[in-house]
Amino acid sequence: MWMYVLALVVLYYVVRWFRELERVPDKGSKYVYITGCDSGFGNLLARHLDKCGFCVVAACFTEKGEEELKKCCSSRMSTVHLDVRKQESIDKAAAFIKERVGQKGLWAVVNNAGVSVPSGPCDWLTLEDYKSMLSINLDGVIGVTLSVLPLIKKARGRVVNVASVFGRITPTGGPYCVSKYGVESFNDSLRLCMHPFGVKVLCIEPGFFKTSVTDTDVLLRNIKMLWERLPKETKDEYGDDYISRVEIVMREKFSKMTDDDLMKVVSCMEHAVSAVHPRTRYSPGWDAKFLWLPLSYAPTCISDYIFLKDAVKPTKMMD
Numbered sequence: 001m002w003m004y005v006l007a008l009v010v011l012y013y014v015v016r017w018f019r020e021l022e023r024v025p026d027k028g029s030k031y032v033y034i035t036g037c038d039s040g041f042g043n044l045l046a047r048h049l050d051k052c053g054f055c056v057v058a059a060c061f062t063e064k065g066e067e068e069l070k071k072c073c074s075s076r077m078s079t080v081h082l083d084v085r086k087q088e089s090i091d092k093a094a095a096f097i098k099e100r101v102g103q104k105g106l107w108a109v110v111n112n113a114g115v116s117v118p119s120g121p122c123d124w125l126t127l128e129d130y131k132s133m134l135s136i137n138l139d140g141v142i143g144v145t146l147s148v149l150p151l152i153k154k155a156r157g158r159v160v161n162v163a164s165v166f167g168r169i170t171p172t173g174g175p176y177c178v179s180k181y182g183v184e185s186f187n188d189s190l191r192l193c194m195h196p197f198g199v200k201v202l203c204i205e206p207g208f209f210k211t212s213v214t215d216t217d218v219l220l221r222n223i224k225m226l227w228e229r230l231p232k233e234t235k236d237e238y239g240d241d242y243i244s245r246v247e248i249v250m251r252e253k254f255s256k257m258t259d260d261d262l263m264k265v266v267s268c269m270e271h272a273v274s275a276v277h278p279r280t281r282y283s284p285g286w287d288a289k290f291l292w293l294p295l296s297y298a299p300t301c302i303s304d305y306i307f308l309k310d311a312v313k314p315t316k317m318m319d
Helices: 002-019 040-052 063-072 087-104 127-137 139-155 175-197 216-228 232-238 242-257 263-274 286-297 300-309
Strands: 031-034 055-060 078-081 108-111 158-162 200-204
Touching: 031 040, 031 087, 040 055, 040 063, 040 263, 055 063, 055 087, 063 078, 078 087, 087 139, 108 139, 108 263, 127 139, 127 175, 139 158, 139 175, 158 175, 158 263, 175 200, 200 263, 216 242, 286 300
Parallel strands: 031 055, 031 108, 055 078, 108 158, 158 200
Antiparallel strands: none
């Protein structure tokens, strides 16, 4: 019996592999709007899709980011300034895109812009800390999408939202996972709402990759900044050596978990944009596939045990 089951599984993956090979035609007339193109996944995707023949509109936060992309890409590439925290900036970028795409509409938007700080234990943070990250990681995704959704509906195109595997499971405190859970929910609701219009809505859920979001130095500076503003009572609860113990874990374990092959994620993004039959969800990274996602389906007592086992504990918990 198990042989038949195995054969069916193999057949399913073979058929899926062949089905996913087909790419959309006439790429040179299709516009793709990408946010967060100053560095990381967004920057690599903009370059990659430009080489693939798409007309890329790369949204950058800095002039330097715009200039560097223009230097290394074809004349099809256009850039636009975008601050996803500000509605005025979102509207200006949308107006620019509407003028560029004309009656064809916008083939795809890739919501890639995001940050990972401020992050820390929940009792170290304020509501404003949560709001500052949510304004980029969640509100920015929603605002950008809604600003160009009529253009995407016109093209019967697609929305690609970059969430995280930590939109499926929460191993740490702070607003990052909260924001990514929100992206997952927005993605699911939008997918159902847009189905009657022929618009595909896809989600990218990367594991740990070596970008500014997982930069150990950035994360440690953030932790130290949060520590410095804590009241003495909270510092005493965690212990004077808490920061040094966190730094050891970050340097010795966390930094080694990150994958430096960013093209694993970019390839998933490209497939979501260009495949005739894209997947609903992509989970690039071996850690995402074989650790975080399976753990997200495990009983809570198991995931909590694993997360707490190697966590840096406050002094009062160690007594």
